Amino acid sequence: MLLLTGATGVVGSALLRRLVAGGSRVRCLVRDPRRLGAQRVRVQIALGDLTDPPSFRNALRGVSTVVHLAASIRDQPRGSIEELNGIATWRMVEAAERSGVERFVFFSVLDASTHHRARFFRAKALAEQAVSEASVRSIVFAPSLIYAPGDPRLTLLERLALLPTMPVPGRGRAICQPIWAEDVADCVIGALRANDAAPHALYELAGPETLSHNEIVRAVLRSLNRSRPLLHIPTPLVSRSLRMLEAALGPRAFATWDEAELMEVPMISARGVADAEALGVSPQRMRAVLGAG
Numbered sequence: 001m002l003l004l005t006g007a008t009g010v011v012g013s014a015l016l017r018r019l020v021a022g023g024s025r026v027r028c029l030v031r032d033p034r035r036l037g038a039q040r041v042r043v044q045i046a047l048g049d050l051t052d053p054p055s056f057r058n059a060l061r062g063v064s065t066v067v068h069l070a071a072s073i074r075d076q077p078r079g080s081i082e083e084l085n086g087i088a089t090w091r092m093v094e095a096a097e098r099s100g101v102e103r104f105v106f107f108s109v110l111d112a113s114t115h116h117r118a119r120f121f122r123a124k125a126l127a128e129q130a131v132s133e134a135s136v137r138s139i140v141f142a143p144s145l146i147y148a149p150g151d152p153r154l155t156l157l158e159r160l161a162l163l164p165t166m167p168v169p170g171r172g173r174a175i176c177q178p179i180w181a182e183d184v185a186d187c188v189i190g191a192l193r194a195n196d197a198a199p200h201a202l203y204e205l206a207g208p209e210t211l212s213h214n215e216i217v218r219a220v221l222r223s224l225n226r227s228r229p230l231l232h233i234p235t236p237l238v239s240r241s242l243r244m245l246e247a248a249l250g251p252r253a254f255a256t257w258d259e260a261e262l263m264e265v266p267m268i269s270a271r272g273v274a275d276a277e278a279l280g281v282s283p284q285r286m287r288a289v290l291g292a293g
């Protein structure tokens with residue numbers, strides 16, 4: 001039995017389709033099973049929440065492999081970014097060790113570090129440390145920006161593209177190597193199949209193009225056949241406005257500073273597509289996936 005957390009997310013939904021099609025027995029730890037759509041009748045469901053570690057124990061019964069994708073780039077009413085990404089992963093891997101899990105697959109982020117400027121990267125660094133120090137065999141993926149047409153980030157850009165000018169936080173110069181969620185899911189399947197005997201494996205996942213945030217915005221505009229000038233909003237103004245918006249609207253805020261800050265953070269792998277290719281995957285270009293030339 002494989003336990004998948006984050007099965008309703010961008011990577012999780014692509015991975016779940018592959019696991020189910022391949023005949024794997026899958027249990028999904030979810031907050032709301034309806035969000036699994038048609039797949040909910042094809043899997044076992046364990047109701048759970050990252051902020052509720054006792055829910056992990058039930059979910060882990062009889063499980064040999066955990067793929068832990070659930071995460072959050074914004075604070076939630078019941079848990080902070082640190083609790084949802086750092087502490088919850090530590091509790092999950094601890095529970096996995098206790099229940100005799102053989103393999104723990106975890107998604108960190110490229111360049112996670114405890115000194116990083118962004119809270120999400122610091123929380124992922126602590127989580128990565130907990131996973132790599134655990135006695136259970138682990139596979140850690142450190143991806144650059146992951147995207148899929150229709151995902152919340154691209155949907156927000158598409159909505160902003162309705163404005164006469166396209167607002168961009170900061171100078172938009174931070175670069176990343178975007179990788180399509182479908183390619184990421186293929187990498188996970190590749191790693192599960194490879195069944196590497198190393199106690200702790202690490203794969204950096206990056207797409208074949210290096211794009212700045214400005215170039216990503218322009219690619220989205222091109223895919224929509226829209227032409228808009230980019231309006232760069234100074235970082236302190238973005239930070240102050242989004243913090244005020246989140247304080248006023250809480251989870252209903254359309255964007256938060258913690259999310260916007262991630263667009264100003266470079267996410268580059270010196271290994272490029274090498275790790276994905278080692279897993280049998282040739283990642284596609286973002287502009288091709290979006291139909292933007």
Ligand SMILES: NC(=O)c1ccc[n+]([C@@H]2O[C@H](COP(=O)([O-])OP(=O)(O)OC[C@H]3O[C@@H](n4cnc5c(N)ncnc54)[C@H](OP(=O)(O)O)[C@@H]3O)[C@@H](O)[C@H]2O)c1
Nearest residue numbers: 006007008009010011031049050069070071107109145146
């Ligand atoms: N997307 C990127 O650019 C990127 C970059 C680097 C690393 N990563 C990492 O890659 C992994 C997959 O990313 P993704 O883009 O597929 O994430 P995503 O689309 O944001 O999905 C997040 C998943 O986590 C679940 N979740 C959130 N809060 C939860 C909670 N309190 N309890 C239980 N489940 C909760 C969500 O479930 P609900 O349906 O209930 O909300 C959803 O299934 C994550 O670990 C992420 O941090 C992503």
